[in-house]
Amino acid sequence: MNLKDLLFTRYLTLRNLFIAGNFVLLFLLGAAIVKDQNREWKKYQRDFYRMEKARLQSEIDQATTEEDRQVHVKQLALVKSQSVKLRQLMAPALDRYDRCITCHLGYDPVLSPTTQTSYTNHPFSATPHSVHKAHPVERFACTVCHEGQGLATTVADGHGRVKHWDKPLRTGAYIQSSCAKCHSNLYDEKSMPQTAAWRRGEAIFVEKGCIGCHQIRGQGGRSPLI
């Protein structure tokens, strides 16, 4: 019996291929499920729960008053009750459904009622800010100011730094441009002290005559809109 016959009559028989094929199929289905279950954001949630539990435990241990202790015990129970799940903020009036808090858990108003954390590392830092106070996340969600892709739940997609998303995250001073979406008094230094960079940009825009070619709110030339 030569090698070819041996191969096809003993090893690669239809029966063996049938059995092997079923296992290959099962394995690949498993791979699809494993890939689906191992989403990027789950790691961040587990990390946050772990950090919060440790922090709250030490707060409880160091609590000086019973009242203080009770607050932290309650908060710890809340954190412990949380499962790893998708979280989103809804602002239907603005047509925003933002899943940013799936990783940025410090801004989840349920898990972290003050929407502040003492962490400094990304994505858990949630620093107090007067603008946030005036625009609570429950009403405004995130992307109406910060842009990026609210429905996405991966780092690259969520921050909008992917090929087919034309509104990436507004970082640094650029975030001030979002204020102009609603506020018309940005020129006023007294009522809007936070938008100094916007005012400087506006001055440059007027001084350099950008509007000669570029359009802004229907005014100006025919070149790409700003």
Added chain:
Amino acid sequence: MNIPTLKEAKDLLVNSQVWRSMFRGGTWKDTSRDRAQHILGNVWLHLHPARIRQRAVRFTYTWGLGGLSFGLFMILVVTGVLLMFYYRPAVELAYRDMKDLEFAVSLGMFLRNLHRWSAHAMVLLVILHMVRVFLTGAYKTPREFNWGVGVVLLVLTLFLSFTGYLLPWDQLAIWAVTVGTNMASSTPLMGAEGPFSNLVGVTASNDARFALLGGTTVGANTLLRFYVLHCVAVPVLAGILMIVHFWRIRKDGFSAAPLPGDAPEKKMEVWPNLVVREYLGAILMLAFLIGWSVLVNAPLEELANSGVTPNPSKAPWYFLGLQELLVYFDPWLAGVLLPGVITMGLMAIPYLDPDPKNGVGFYSLKERPFANSVFLFGIVMWFVLIVIGTFMRGPNWAFYWPWESWDVHNKVPPPRTWNLIMVDFSELSGHFFTSQKVPGLRVAGPLGVATAFAAAGALFGAYFGGGLLFPKLVKGDWPLKKSIGLTAMGSVLVGVLAKAAHAFLFRFDFISKNIPHFGLTEISYLAFFLFVVLVMAFILPQKFLRKSTLSPLQYGTTMMLLLMMLGVVLKMAARLGFNIKYLFSLPGLNLNI
């Protein structure tokens, strides 16, 4: 208590009352009769015969293409129904639902990938299935009708895929569908931009495209229409036709028909021999698609925006051959007439066959040289056009090699085109047409127009009339290889003579302006296309059709279809080699050829 072995456990299960009540046939004794009964007594399996010729089971005969196409249809039904749970066909919601599938739904992206890739695979496999059926002569009597049903199923497969293309509601979707449906507006009489439509009062708001879109542009109505067509109407229609297709396979006999003159062939039992092969093919294909879907995501671009047109806008890949034809023909020809002729021509094939007994049931390349050459020529041409349209067309539909970057600023502008005969109606009708700027032989006035029509008639008459007549005029038997060789030499000679003629005629403005350069490239273009057309339209027909038993009607239809196909090739040569936009242009009636 004894622990039963695996075989004992199986026997116990198979012979139990519960099992036996599900599968008819009494106690399973694994006899030949049992195995036949297993096929006959099962509603799903009884589409199979109980026994089948051994030759038909061989993988390299059918490649499992028909069965796999059906398998893909089933995958698409299952994934499609699951996707319907999450998808809402409204413009505000559709794209968001795509994002939800990707980011929030468990296995959502996987389902979408599997659906998308299976759809592409189905289009490809259905085409390959048709090629296989042709090459093995399996469309011949008594299977002519089933071949026709198959052609309709191919068209429905393309339409299913095309209607699904819109549903993600991203830039890719709406612009591909815009390109595809714009073809409908070029239908003669029924499309606003087609010839003669202005004579019957058809406008953009009551033409064929309007019916398809539910509006004049791709919008909310289109999405709903395409959704209903994609999820209900077309699958039901395709399902009904599939039932007919399978039923007729059974009734007409399988394509691995008895070989002529052979002794009775060995048959084998379908259970388990064929069933296990089918199952194996199905799971291997499914495994491949699942692996592919885990690794590669289906495309999703920005939210649809009717104000921003991507450049280039491309139809789905299987229509890019037609879109590429738009370079050479008016939309009503490239998008309506040619697809119509291709579909009707494919359905006519079984009725044009002179010998229903010749070359059935095996790859009959030698037995049917003419049929196979013409069919394969058409298929190769179709895929060449698709490859050009997919990989070599960039912004403004300019030609780019796959390794060139799509930089519009570095691109040499395309050469100026010209028309051979241009009928200028403006003097007669007082209308002014913008295409008057195109250079060419311009004719005007009643006498000029009449002359132009006569010249165009002579041109096309000579092509089709000559094509029909010349193969019949040959006397004697020309050796094939020698005549092909002589044709090649003759074609090169014509190219060189054309170069000499060009040099002689260069003093005339008409020639020097429109064909400023006639070098090696032009000679090769002329020689190559002339060679291809002469071999396909003359050498092969005179060899194989002249003495065949074709009736005059069959001969005429065959040759007309062949000449139209080669006409496309000639038109491509005229455009690519010599920048001729139209041979005959009558802009007043949108009639340009």
